[in-house]
């Protein structure tokens with residue numbers, strides 16, 4: 258089954274065209290890595306998929322499980338099963354993680370025609386999810402991402418991923434800024450969530466995380482275009498030869 | 512003498528007979544008010560505060576027979592546990608019937624100030640009118656000359672008033688066009704501990720009246736006081752208040768001042784740190800809508816070394832409403848090692864709301880840590896998107912973030928039932944925020 262079908266997607270921010278015709282098809286259960294140098298448009302692609310209002314889609318189409326994704330509000334995309342783990346998760350002082358996650362969880366449940374859960378039942382649900390990221394319950398009484406370390410923020414994204422059980426998860430540089438232990442926990446969490454019905458787009462600058470989360474396909478983004486696709490061997494080749502290699506190959510200025 | 516001035520003098524109610532020492536104080540205050548009248552926007556301290564209309568109204572004396580208020584009607588304003596000490600004043604008149612005062616620690620006193628005045632005694636002589644300067648403004652002078660009643664809380668040395676005291680001042684339609692002058696006195700003696708809440712509420716939301724209030728607070732050495740103020744007056748009312756706090760060595764005073772009501776609401780909060788090692792925490796939250804103006808003026812007097820003051824005021828404004836924040840911190844030359852931090856943050860939910868914010872630090876000591884910051888901003892688009900990307904709808908995400916902005920400061924309240932009530936009030940208001 259096709260999970261996501263992106264055809265010739267173009268997007269701008271202000272006057273600048275950032276995505277210059279991206280096509281990508283992802284089937285259920287697949288993991289696609291999107292690699293590329295800084296500024297190549299990886300985060301823009303991730304944010305456009307999630308519906309960030311700062312970007313304007315100027316061309317192309319995105320079909321998510323048979324529906325026109327670009328026609329949906331950000332919350333509708335989430336309710337339809339799309340999840341974005343932010344490169345820079347947002348701090349919300351004044352709202353506990355428990356409150357925020359339960360609000361999100363209940364919205365997603367409502368969308369699936371399931372009953373909302375009260376705070377007590379939610380604690381039971383959480384217990385299993387916290388295990389996935391090897392966390393205790395203390396984190397839930399802190400304000401959302403407020404004063405979290407970089408690693409804690411990324412872990413919190415994966416906790417939300419575990420909780421919301423999306424069909425397609427986009428991880429935007431979830432590995433950046435993590436030490437090796439945190440990387441192992443975060444990648445381990447993602448691996449536990451892999452299933453035949455769930456697809457992933459793993460955005461990363463480095464090959465490192467792909468040693469843990471082994472992708473089915475690897476795409477290289479440069480200058481707002483996918484300039485090369487291959488299997489996991491491509492990630493190793495990039496590591497060895499650097500991004501200048503693909504950029505030179507395709508005439509994209511570094 | 513102008514017509515306005517005559518009207519102002521007529522606004523002076525007949526003060527209850529009191530002890531002999533009070534008479535000259537009241538007379539001097541009355542004379543002062545007759546000379547100065549109400550402040551105007553030409554006075555620097557009132558520059559951003561549209562007090563003009565107050566002087567143009569022929570205010571009536573406060574009703575001697577208060578309007579109807581019963582327990583059922585008041586239930587909406589009570590919170591916490593039933594065993595709390597709850598004093599109720601209807602249109603400024605103490606209601607024995609609606610008041611609940613349980614057994615008190617030895618020597619403690621919780622009740623009506625008027626009753627205590629009639630009894631006499633040293634307690635009032637030592638404190639009443641001794642803290643708040645009569646000349647703080649024309650309003651204070653008028654209050655000193657005219658106050659009719661108010662709450663009295665006295666906690667003797669070493670005592671822990673383990674039940675909070677809730678002073679509820681409720682207005683009814685009988686208060687229409689009346690000026691109410693009330694004075695509260697809170698005295699927490701050496702090593703004592705208390706939690707006091709003042710609520711200003713109304714059963715007549717469309718009624719115009721003037722509530723002119725003074726609360727005097729004495730926080731003795733080593734004592735601890737949490738003091739919450741919930742202002743939910745009629746949105747046509749004028750609410751002008753001064754809270755003056757005198758703190759002594761090793762004492763801890765924390766205040767939370769919430770403003771929701773009033774056409775014009777002004778709260779002056781002055782804390783004087785009279786000795787070393789004092790801690791003063793001032794928190795505030797104002798939510799304005801329509802054409803409301805909420806004005807918070809605070810002044811912290813660091814007169815001695817090694818004291819700490821921490822202040823956070825936040826505002827949420829919509830429609831054409833206005834807010835004023837002025838935070839003064841005075842650090843005397845001898846107040847070395849002062850640690851003072853002041854923050855004022857405002858969230859504008861409409862293009863037509865407006866804030867005038869002014870931190871005012873006057874520091875004459877050199878070995879101090881003093882910072883201040885003020886912000887005026889809108890809801891964070893990135894945070895909104897983050898919440899929406901988790902499935903939370905646009906409107907719910909907006910409310911969540913506004914609530915979060917308020918909750919961050921409400922979280923500083925120590926007493927949980929108060930925290931929950933403040934939360935509830937914010938959520939209730941957000942239900943209607945545009």
Ligand SMILES: Nc1ncnc2c1ncn2[C@@H]1O[C@H](COP(=O)(O)OP(=O)(O)O)[C@@H](O)[C@H]1O
Pocket residue numbers: 270271273275293294295296297298299300301302311
């Ligand atoms: N909201 C925005 N407004 C203007 N320019 C943007 C915006 N977002 C991204 N860009 C620009 O688009 C390019 C791609 O950015 P980004 O997608 O963040 O790259 P990557 O994630 O691959 O590092 C960069 O040149 C960046 O400056």
Ligand SMILES: [Mg+2]
Pocket residue numbers: 299300301344430
């Ligand atoms: Mg990026």
